[in-house]
Amino acid sequence: MTSTLNRRNFLRTTAAMGLAAGFAPAMALAEDGTLGITLVLPSPLGDVGWGRALANGLEPVKAAYGDKVKVTILENIMEGPDADRIMTKSVADGSKFLIAGSFGYQNGALQIARRNADVSVLHASGFMVAPNFTPFAARNYEGTYLLGMAAAALSKSGKLGTVSAFAIPELITSINAFTLGAQAINPAAEVAVVWVNSWFDPAKEQESAKALIAQGCDVIFSNAQDTPSVVDICEKSGAYVCNLNSSMKAYAATKYLGCAATDWSPFFLEQVKAHFEGSFKGHNAFLGMAEQVEKVLDWSADIPADVMEKIKAREAGITSGEAPVFAGPIAKQDGSEGVAAGAAMKDEEIVAMDWHVKGVTTPLPN
Amino acid sequence: MSVLSAYRLVRRSSASRKVAVLAPLGALVATIVLNLCLYLAMGKDAGAVFHAMLVEPLVSWSSFSEVLLKMTPLLLIAQGLAIGFRANVVNIGAEGQFILGAIFAASIPVWFPQATGGWIWPLMLLLGGIGGALWAVVPAFWRVRLNASEILVTLMMSLIATQLLAYLLVGPWKDPMGFNFPQSVMFQMDATLPLLIPGTRVNVALVLALVVTLAAWVYMQRSFQGYQLVVGGLAPQASAYAGFAESRAVWLSLLIGGFAAGLAGAAEVAGPLGQLQRSVASGYGYAAIIVAYLGGLNPIGILFSSLLIAILYIGGDNAMVSAELPVAAVRVFQGSLLVCYLAAITLVRYRLVRVKSEVRA
Numbered sequence: 001m002t003s004t005l006n007r008r009n010f011l012r013t014t015a016a017m018g019l020a021a022g023f024a025p026a027m028a029l030a031e032d033g034t035l036g037i038t039l040v041l042p043s044p045l046g047d048v049g050w051g052r053a054l055a056n057g058l059e060p061v062k063a064a065y066g067d068k069v070k071v072t073i074l075e076n077i078m079e080g081p082d083a084d085r086i087m088t089k090s091v092a093d094g095s096k097f098l099i100a101g102s103f104g105y106q107n108g109a110l111q112i113a114r115r116n117a118d119v120s121v122l123h124a125s126g127f128m129v130a131p132n133f134t135p136f137a138a139r140n141y142e143g144t145y146l147l148g149m150a151a152a153a154l155s156k157s158g159k160l161g162t163v164s165a166f167a168i169p170e171l172i173t174s175i176n177a178f179t180l181g182a183q184a185i186n187p188a189a190e191v192a193v194v195w196v197n198s199w200f201d202p203a204k205e206q207e208s209a210k211a212l213i214a215q216g217c218d219v220i221f222s223n224a225q226d227t228p229s230v231v232d233i234c235e236k237s238g239a240y241v242c243n244l245n246s247s248m249k250a251y252a253a254t255k256y257l258g259c260a261a262t263d264w265s266p267f268f269l270e271q272v273k274a275h276f277e278g279s280f281k282g283h284n285a286f287l288g289m290a291e292q293v294e295k296v297l298d299w300s301a302d303i304p305a306d307v308m309e310k311i312k313a314r315e316a317g318i319t320s321g322e323a324p325v326f327a328g329p330i331a332k333q334d335g336s337e338g339v340a341a342g343a344a345m346k347d348e349e350i351v352a353m354d355w356h357v358k359g360v361t362t363p364l365p366n
Numbered sequence: 367m368s369v370l371s372a373y374r375l376v377r378r379s380s381a382s383r384k385v386a387v388l389a390p391l392g393a394l395v396a397t398i399v400l401n402l403c404l405y406l407a408m409g410k411d412a413g414a415v416f417h418a419m420l421v422e423p424l425v426s427w428s429s430f431s432e433v434l435l436k437m438t439p440l441l442l443i444a445q446g447l448a449i450g451f452r453a454n455v456v457n458i459g460a461e462g463q464f465i466l467g468a469i470f471a472a473s474i475p476v477w478f479p480q481a482t483g484g485w486i487w488p489l490m491l492l493l494g495g496i497g498g499a500l501w502a503v504v505p506a507f508w509r510v511r512l513n514a515s516e517i518l519v520t521l522m523m524s525l526i527a528t529q530l531l532a533y534l535l536v537g538p539w540k541d542p543m544g545f546n547f548p549q550s551v552m553f554q555m556d557a558t559l560p561l562l563i564p565g566t567r568v569n570v571a572l573v574l575a576l577v578v579t580l581a582a583w584v585y586m587q588r589s590f591q592g593y594q595l596v597v598g599g600l601a602p603q604a605s606a607y608a609g610f611a612e613s614r615a616v617w618l619s620l621l622i623g624g625f626a627a628g629l630a631g632a633a634e635v636a637g638p639l640g641q642l643q644r645s646v647a648s649g650y651g652y653a654a655i656i657v658a659y660l661g662g663l664n665p666i667g668i669l670f671s672s673l674l675i676a677i678l679y680i681g682g683d684n685a686m687v688s689a690e691l692p693v694a695a696v697r698v699f700q701g702s703l704l705v706c707y708l709a710a711i712t713l714v715r716y717r718l719v720r721v722k723s724e725v726r727a
Contacts, residue, residue: 078645
């Protein structure tokens with residue numbers, strides 16, 4: 001048989017090959033003991049921020065298990081019906097370990113957990129618990145308390161500001177702790193808040209930071225922004241700046257105060273191990289300095305040595321549990337008693353905190 | 367003196383039907399070839415990508431049911447918009463009208479979370495349509511009375527709608543048991559749309575969208591009012607001379623478009639979402655503009671274009687999950703398909719003619 005390769009023939013053959021490839025069944029997955037781990041993120045995965053911290057937390061898991069795990073990261077997945085479908089699809093494709101990286105995935109992820117008893121689900125920032133469904137959150141407030149101490153030491157005006165995403169307890173506690181930390185150094189320190197009402201809106205975040213600086217705030221806390229939007233403005237405007245999740249020092253060479261960072265790897269390693277051993281159990285995972293998940297990185301060299309000593313002492317107290325952040329007496333914004341002297345807030349009170357401490361000047365959006 | 371040659375687009379006197387059908391297919395093939403090269407360059411398994419993106423949405427029942435679910439709001443909104451577009455009333459604020467529809471529909475489960483009965487979801491859909499139409503009253507009024515561009519006003523009304531939604535969710539409509547998260551209570555069973563196909567998320571809104579499609583077709587093809595709208599769009603002066611009122615066309619177009627978008631918004635909260643959330647504003651209102659034009663502003667064409675765009679959405683997500691395609695590559699595929707389609711459509715309507723022109727130095 002002879003065949004001539006002319007143009008028409010070539011086109012026809014390639015087209016047929018393309019079609020054949022297209023109709024070939026998708027590769028079988030996860031039938032060989034490999035654990036499919038899927039991380040779903042609400043915003044684009046950048047070099048810094050919330051998503052990056054979660055993704056980095058999986059690196060040691062990959063290193064520890066090698067070929068036995070297959071990590072898939074799905075970024076920029078909108079909360080709601082799309083996320084529900086995508087998570088369902090990845091579980092149907094063989095992922096047995098799902099990390100739902102945003103509060104808004106709660107309902108969909110919980111349904112998946114209920115329908116698939118063999119799937120282990122970790123859900124960020126939520127409050128629902130099921131036998132195979134663990135909500136997890138970092139005690140960011142432990143880090144922001146220390147940042148507040150440093151902020152008050154470096155502020156000339158005593159006016160601090162924060163650009164914050166949503167008025168949910170997790171972020172409210174971060175602001176409250178930042179304020180309490182500042183007051184530990186300068187009792188007259190005040191904190192103004194701008195709520196952006198978005199997890200990802202760099203333009204609005206920058207406008208908010210500018211507004212705070214224009215009002216006289218000279219240290220800004222970038223509360224849950226995924227890009228260096230606020231950090232960048234502060235460096236340019238000469239205001240000190242600190243943030244959450246992962247260090248943004250590279251974007252503020254002179255004005256970077258520090259980062260209340262999260263290292264998820266100890267937690268992820270522990271949970272993946274539990275899944276392999278069949279001992280995964282849904283629980284409320286509230287992780288702080290004691291678990292080595294919460295830590296403050298990249299302290300500014302401008303912080304006076306005596307303040308740094310106080311910060312380190314408090315850090316040790318928080319880690320050991322001897323000096324918790326929300327220990328009374330704490331006054332509410334309106335002056336009424338928030339926490340009585342001698343008492344300390346319990347975890348279930350902290351995760352539901354819906355009031356500001358005295359010294360936060362902006363009222364909470366009801 | 368030199369002779370330059372250039373190409374120019376010359377409108378065809380009539381487009382052949384065969385070419386009109388072949389053009390979208392050609393665009394699809396060109397897109398596939400282009401992106402195949404891209405995936406090979408990225409070192410991805412091109413076969414797996416295409417299977418996930420273009421085949422699986424059609425052959426896997428679970429994926430296809432999601433296509434139908436995704437297609438429903440696009441179809442509803444685009445049918446409403448197309449009526450206005452044909453009359454040259456450019457409503458690009460369907461997103462805002464969609465949000466208002468969602469808000470109006472959510473008012474029942476938010477205010478009456480304990481209410482039960484089969485009347486709830488139909489009433490929610492009706493309220494949603496009314497909410498969307500009401501939101502379109504402002505641009506219609508301003509266009510008719512003050513001659514303000516409906517393009518700008520509808521767009522700006524969408525921004526206001528987003529803020530209104532945010533206000534309700536962080537304020538009065540926030541779930542009191544929801545730890546301050548910006549979302550409403552979960553709707554009770556009777557406030558969610560009945561499922562059409564058990565085991566999937568496809569609900570009665572799909573039937574509604576198909577009925578609307580049929581109605582749009584009858585309206586445009588068979589009714590005198592539809593004819594008036596089209597003439598008003600094609601030849602405003604002739605239309606005015608014939609005594610067709612422009613203000614009537616503006617009102618009708620915007621109210622119908624708003625109602626359809628509001629209906630879609632209601633179906634979204636009462637359907638797959640099941641509660642009022644910020645993510646209800648997911649861009650359907652803008653995507654539907656593309657759907658309307660891709661479908662040639664023809665009710666039947668829109669049926670197919672909404673299906674195609676829904677397949678691309680679902681397939682794109684599938685490719686991310688199954689073939690590890692980065693989200694950016696999915697967007698490139700969707701974007702390049704639109705570019706190829708627009709190029710193909712242009713070539714259906716125009717001929718490329720080589721023109722020699724004399725240029726004096």
